[in-house]
Amino acid sequence: MTIFSSLRRPRLRALVVPLAAALASHAQAGDPQAADFADLSIEELANIQVTSVSKKPEHLQDAPASVFVIGGDDIRQAGARSIPDALRLAPSLHVGQLSSYAYSISARGLNGSSNSAPNKLLVMIDGRSVYAPLFSGVFWDMQDVMLEDVERIEVISGPGGTMWGVNAVNGVINIITRSAQASQGSLAVLHGASDGGDVAFRQGGRRGDARWRVYGKVLTRTHGDTAAGTRVNDAWNQAQVGFRADWQRGGDVFSVNGNAYRGELEQPEPGAVVTGTALRLGDIDTHGANLAGRWERVLAGGGRLAVQAYIDHTRRDVPPAFSESLDIVDVQLQHALPAWGAHSLVWGLNYRHSWDDVANSEVIAFLPARDEQTWASLFAQDEIALRPDLRLTLGARIERNDYTGNELLPTARLAWRVHPRHALWTARSRSVRAPTRLDVDAYVPGRPPYLLRGGPRVRAEVANVFELGYRGQPLAGLSFSATLFHNEYDHLRTQEVDPTRTFITFGSLMEGAATGIEMWGSYQLSGAWRMSAGYTALHENLRLKAGSNDLAGPFNSGKNPEHTLQLRSNYSLDDKRELEVALRKVAALEHPAVPGYWALDARFGWRLRPHLEVSVVGRNLNGGHAEFRSIANRIELGRELGVKLVWQD
Template sequence: MVKKKNWLSTKPCLLLICIGLNHVTTSMAATAALPSEDMYLADVPIVLTASRLSQPITEAPVAMTIIDREMIKQSGVWDLSELFRLVPGMFVSYHSTRAYATDSTVAYHGLLVETMSNRMQILVDGRTVYSPLFGGVIWSDLPLVLDDIERVEITRGANSVTHGANSFLGVINIITRHSSETKGKFLSLTTGRSRDEMVARYGGSDGDLSYRLTASLRNDSGEDENLVRPTTTEYIWTKNKFDDKKIKTLSFRADYRASPIDEVEFQLGYNGGYREQGEVHDVMSLDKRADNHFEQLHWRRAMEDGGELSVQLYHLVESSYAKLVDTNPDNSPAPKNGDVVAQRYDLEVQHTLIPSKTTRIVWGGSVRRDTTYAPYELGEANNLDTTRTWLYQLSRLFGNVEWRARPDLLFNVGAMLENNNFTGTDITPRYTVNWHFYPNHTLRLSKSRATRTPTVSDKAYMEGQRLTKNPLLADVTQEHVSSLDIGYLGKFSSLDVDFRLFRDDYSDLIVQEKQPVASGNLNSGKALVRGFETQLKWNVTDHTRLIYNWSHAIVKSADTDKVPYTNSIPTNTQSMMLTHQFSAHWSASLMGYQVGEVHFRKTGGGPQGSDLYFIPTHRRWDGRVGYQFRVGQTKGELALVVQNLSDANYFEFRFDNEPPGRSAWLNLKLEM
């Protein structure tokens, strides 16, 4: 294929790194200008997701990225999933899913051969929203608004030891704001090309009780109906997907200080409304309605030794109701039952203790029960009983020991023991050492193992194959990865550096497209992924900040059963965010994203007469300008956001997945 010159090509990247290294050496020469260790640690972010212990990011046993409230605001994103373009190594594709849920794909080093990215764990306030049916997460179905998020913690790498089997490639933990921080009235109004939204929130308190109620209405028309730059004149490849959405959300959170040492948190939420799915000449839905809700209770007690005991219980329902029809007028079967009802109950107990000045321990366990009913997806599509409700049960024990052998040397050792009724019992360990070899500079070495449990869809497909074709076929089992991670975190005056080398050896990968495989075994995939990634955060001035991310990954695989793992990760992905505060009123930000050429598998016939194709390198610029003001006791901000400033036409994931061109919208926020 013809290579095009990229705005974030290798030479500019190397130039930027050289400038950074020059800045580094100059700063190291001026040792007296370095902040003290105490000053540095006071400014180091504290993370919770890496090991279940509250620890500085420099002492976390896995690479971490934090997206805080200011980054969320300045990014100007419309969809929550768009945020993760600012994470090194993350692949994000706009509205790429074509069936069940027309939604975005978010994957970290995802070996992407399908759109439901199911090799990464997604948590919201410690509650997993990993979908039982296909895995992954349906981002539009989360009862969550951006303005209620405090921060997002992302672990870049396998983390089954901390959050279980499906934390195969990483974990995204979305942490919402404490209700005591959202008192008063809040209103947000957004309007622009193909999208409108209203968010209203009220927060209050009564003694030791604080609470908030948030409601939103969103109308999202998604992609344009016709492709602007189709790759062929064949009708199917000139049309985008059906992806209109009308989203209604309602969420409530209450925090109660029951005693000086006890705190109770209660949450509930609802997300529902009209959804489109499918594409021309394919199975689509008629009048699909989403109907999702959850309830969560979390109790915490502070212990005398500085530790904590907590109990969390939650229940969630992921459901949608639809009739499925084939849009091909020459082949229109009777409507099928496209309903999906998935229900989860989860109970977790966790205990943190501090047995000595140099040791901290966190341990606990949980039980989970999932039921999934999907007459077409699990029954008819696999020639199985359409009335069956599928059961998944999970129990697990986990623990992590943090030991400070010396002031500059920290060890983390942990493991997760899990048992489920799909694949039995497995254990996933991790061993990590963090060495603060110089003030404000840390090296990390980590070795870990992780697994991914087959989804209900995987299990049903294999059961159908064994029932109708060959009873001797091996049952589907867990995927495995063995990971080696070498990291460096450093601070040079106004520049923060996060650099990571990784080697991930994958085995027993499940063939996602579920077509007959030559080996007769769904777990036929193997791949070796090696590379590096870096994140630079530079406070250029007191009012200007630059964040730059670069990930480089190479995949080696035999591509068993014609699944193209070899090129299923972009060799290079880059992103940047430049923000500037002009005055007390005016601010602006500029975001740039580039994703290198990537090779995915096509389900069916396709452009250029091949079922294998490359999506070429694509890039995008976004911008935001905000004006903050105050009228009496009301604080406000009016912001103009422009996505795809250059009006570029490009494809993400597939050649019929063309994001909208230049899109602009206005957002008004008022806090009273």
Template sequence: MNRPSSNWRLFVVTALAGACLLGAASAHAQDLSDYSLEDLLTAESTSVAKRRQRVNDSPAAVTIITQEDILRSGAQSIPDLLRLVPGVEVGQIDSASTAVSVRGFSTRFANNLLVMIDGRSLYVSGLSGVLWDQQLVPLSDIERIEVVRGPGATLWGSNAVNGVINIITKDSIQTQGWQANAFISGDARNATLRYGGSGERLSYRAYVTARDLDGLTKADGQPWSSGSSAIQAGFRLDAVPNDRDTVTLQGDVQHGNFVADLLQTPPRVQQPDYYPFNGNFTGANVLARWSRQWSDQREFSLQAYYDLVRRRELGVDVTRALQDVDASLRLGSDRQELVLGLNYRRTTDSFESSDSFVSFSLPRQTTQWISGFVQEDVWLMPERLRLSIGTKAEYNTISGFALQPSIRLLARPSDAITLWAAASRAVRTPARFEQSVNVDLGMPAGSSMNPLPINMLARVQGQPSLSAERLDAFEIGARGSLGSALTYDIAAYYNRYHNLIGYEATGQSMSYSPAPVMILDYRSANIGWGRTLGLEASLTFSPLPGLRLQGTGSLQDLSFKTKDDTSISHAVAGLSPKFQSGLRASYDIGPDLEVDAWLRHVGALSSSDIPAYDDLDLRINYAVLPRLNLSLIGQNLLTERRIEFAQQLYPSPRSYVSRSVALRVSLDF
């Protein structure tokens, strides 16, 4: 199998495995008996109001994935962790790409979802999405992941349409000393080595992490040519020069290689089904943040970062350089609170094609974003009824000016019940890929994508005059507790989309030189509108000390209407499951032994003919020594293999995720 070079993995995995035999070190993960169900409601989120706020005080559908959730899930990537959240859709395409979305619109590049790490946007505007295989932050360094299901554009701006995912890493004072982690299974290997230290009013950490993945398989279990390997190193420095100020400086560098397969091929390639291609990526970022807090109700924050992403895929070299400066001010009293913010962002991206089947009418472009927001929270009845109202005013050089307002109401009829409702507007700016790309996708006769006896060529052309997509969203929800052993969280929503961008047919023709080919012409366009209805719920029950049960479920209905019969319907409607559910059980058998089980169901994807599936993950963790933990993890145990996602517009063959058993070793010393 043609695989990217990964000699470094042998050194890293061997070194960490050896380190784990050297000695004994810190207390093992917090057990369930130390974690009350009330913590689920009092845990703090910053993504809904751009300030620390208890989940129970948030007038939005928000879920927090804690460090305990991360450890006990057995997951080894951020997309796998997001499967824990109701309303989040995750489908692995191949070893180098994953589709992640919230409340529908599932594609490889989910263009309605804003994802951040410590306030640094991962959204690549040229592609309108996130490159998930390049997100290599060590899971052990994550304090929590805040997932807001629903619009967040009033605070975070364009493209925070269907949701916001904010990955927040630990303060370096929480990661002192050495830590080594290694994960080894039949198809994946990853390892992390970290060191943290501190001085007077100063703490720091540095890490290196490496990952190596085999490719997914065909339906018969035979491997594709795909696979990937990557390495990342980074640091974080936190300083507290006085009682009012905090300063953070952090950064990362990365490099990776991957091999993937094309199902559709350029016209000159005449093999019937697929061919492998090599790709690679590099990245670097640096972020600085200063905060000053005069009191519990007065705070100022200034953040700036630079983020560089380079990637070669499908014969195209993509470069994105982003500079961002953000300032926010919070002023409050016992009855009300005002949050103000200003942001400037400059993005330069380029697409250079070395292959004739992909080209760009505008290979290089610089875009600028200027925005300000204001949000005010007012307690109409102290501790019982609160109104939040605000708007984002934004100008960008892609689609012009937009206002993105929201109004939210929170009511607490009793200490055990919280009700909330919200109405919001959000926009998504067109990607430059949609505006300027020219793609010729060849589909040889008799291939998986073209069963006809004649070769076909689909020509897709971008359009620079696209309007921004717009969402009007309406939400209601309830959360609270029933006694000391049961908590619940329910949200319902109605979303209405305008100016949806898709592809419309413009004609067809025949070419007979050098061989007969049917040519189908398409162009990007604002093809119509859509609406979604949905319901999401989670229930947590702790009947015994050391035992926790958590059930989640989501139900949604999506429909899209195009302008005329010549338009291609928004095919992503059938790329989202109508129903998902999950049940997690965590039990502390003793002070040194933990058992976790995670059963889940994912509905069918109708437009790709992908069946529903049920699956089970198991984890057994044993604290061999106070600082040495061994975990045996079984993933995807109910089926030998399953397919999770396939999308016609992205030329990847149907690939299957296999059952696996893994060993995880964690040592603090």
């Protein structure tokens, strides 16, 4: 029985509906929560603070990296319903939807290799890494937050290994939620669309010196269809609750937050949409809970000490393939020393331990079924002011994993403030993706006696990255950022046929390069009208090394579009009504072959009362398109219309 079928029971419906109504009626007179980035001028946007580049607050204009910031109001104005929806706002990311709940999200290419999902993009929610140690990727259906409580999402294109560790190869996504103090009062959300609906609430308050909030949300997504109109069984139901509390005592700042969720997802049967068979796989069941705490102290002389720890439990049952129960404990320490002459030094430690228990099947097995892994690292980074307008950043991390031992992740970055409105930067970095259980421990039963055996000699995948960037305001009202990059890869994963030609094993016998440009800008045409645009171009070339027989490996470069384009227009008709129109262009994929497409989205928002906003959102208004997967199980994303109501005090 699904979550939403349970809500159809009269007793539960009688509880949920009055609850939503009570939250809405609780709203009282007063100003709604202030909008964030949408109300800032171009000059103010350049001076917003980001923390993901150097793990300390710095102005976006001064950050020596390719950074795109998605503000909470950007998410609202776009009508995003999920984290992957919100990430479409970042021009530097390629977001491909596979089903109602599955996405392929990557930056700067390497969108998976050897039939693996993208595994070189590190994703964090309030400092908690959400990548899956099973394959170094992200189960996006298990990552959710209340989008109304997101303060910003910092998207870094390029390597972030020095500050964040292995797997931050092609990018870092840092999702930062608002403090409890910034989310006080009541909020209720009701959303209905042609493909499902959402209901959510949040209540914030104060007890003594502490501010707190609690929230709950329930969502449903209906099944998809192919371009031919054949049903694809990929419906999704999920419920989630959580809390956050923040308080301060003297020079100490504390924060604690937790979340718990459960979801049910239908599995599309591979090939069923082509053969027309009624065969179905069992529904996927997911559930999990996490708890994180952070303590920060401002030290004498301007130094800062921070300690963060979290525990994370997840379980994923995928019949008939496998089920996994995973527990993670992570502890981080970071110390920023007071400025010493021209030097500003930060160093830190990170310890992470996992307990992984996989229930194997006749479809796939992980041997051993139960495994423990440890990741331990030490990093340091020094920012040196060579001149008032010239800064050199040198840093390195040493991280140890159970498969390849110690990995060195260095970086050197130079930032030059050519003019108060113009900055140039360049960087040279080395980053690594460490092997996972999928690389080493995976087995596919068959004759004789395995079709696929793990790769005990798999090496860490290495990226050496060169970057050159500009960020500035060429004209009044215009902000612009551009980055040229060149990535050189080595030891990429391959699928090798054993010399006996009886089974396949994983190897590390591919190398290659990726060269490209990413750029975006925003122009304030008037006080009420802002236009923005983004463009990326990418050329990948993968080649096998001597001894490899994986003929399909080099075709992995075809999983990425050679170029993307997006245009966005946000216009405030008055202080109560706004209209956003977005146009996206994504080039064709070669492997699997997916045609290129244009997508036209729009949202009209109207604040009917000080605390009530209604919005109408249309997606793919120009017609349907596919985004990923081979034609055998590819869904068609058709026109979609939705209405959303938001009450808040």
